[in-house]
Amino acid sequence: MSATETLTQAPVPARSGSRAWRKLRANKGAIVGFGIVIFFAFLAVAAPILPIADPLQTSWTAIRQPPSAEHWFGTDDIGRDILSRMIWGARASLMAGVFSVAIAVALGVPFGLLAGYFGGWVDMIVSRVTEAFLAMPFLITAIALAAFLGPSLSNAMIAIGLSAMPIFIRLTRGQVLAVKQEDYVEGARSVGLGHAQIMTRYILPNAFQPILVQATLTIATAIIAEASLSFLGLGQQPPAPSWGSMLNTAKNFLSQAPWMAMWPGAAIFLVVIGFNLMGDGLRDALDPREA
DSSP, X not given: OOHHHHHHHSOOOOOOHHHHHHHHHHOHHHHHHHHHHHHHHHHHHHTTTSSOOOTTOOOTTSTTOOSOSSSTTOBOTTSOBHHHHHHHHHHHXXXXXXXXXXXXXXXXXXXXXXXXXXXXXXXXXXXXXXHHHHTSOHHHHHHHHHXXXXXXXXXXXXXXXXXXXXXXXXXXXXXXXXXXXXXXHHHHHHTXXXXXXXXXXXXXXXXXXXXXXXXXHHHHHHHHHHHHHHHTTSSSOTTSOOHHHHHHHHGGGTTTOTHHHHHHHHHHHHHHHHHHHHHHHXXXXXXXXXX
């Protein structure tokens, strides 16, 4: 067997998966976070088959009704069932969180990988552009991009993804700068492996754990951003349900129908807490410095 074959077949140094899984199971906060996320994800996926009312059906005889046996979460200003709108709104919020972060990772990681690996003028250009984006508040950037692209859920996801992209560029660049000095990377260079092989087979896998943790935490931020954009009329468009747009409507009836604001606000709070707990648990479980 040649030196090149031996090197390329050697396992990439990484934290033991079984050890990380044991630590994750022992973290009660992380388990609670996973439970919350799985619960809302189930509601979002199963919304079409759940025995709930039509989220768009209005009833002029049930306007702003308080929670009851017929409407567990009450009704809104035009008689729509809030429970069904909450469940369908979970689809918009979770989809926005996951897809916007996927956009940020898909765009940010390659730029950070190239900047950290090659350095020089590539690093200078990518770093200066990234710093310019990071100088602007995340939510302000997302609002500006969403307003430019036009109000819709898909455009809101693109705006949030582009606004979060610099975070992953900077994180990936820092991880690559640390990993590329390791002995196994130097060994890969010494046997003549190309840049693409070294980056994809040796550097990126060993830099991906912090990226995964950051992605989990950023989903929570993206959900808040989507709710904010929908609240401002730049996200999910009525009559399609969205927690942010539900809060926008509820703000006019806080004294007459407080349940209209209570349920979407509680849902946003719980989902964000769930993703943050899950992200903190993953960070602790994947931290190689922890025993």
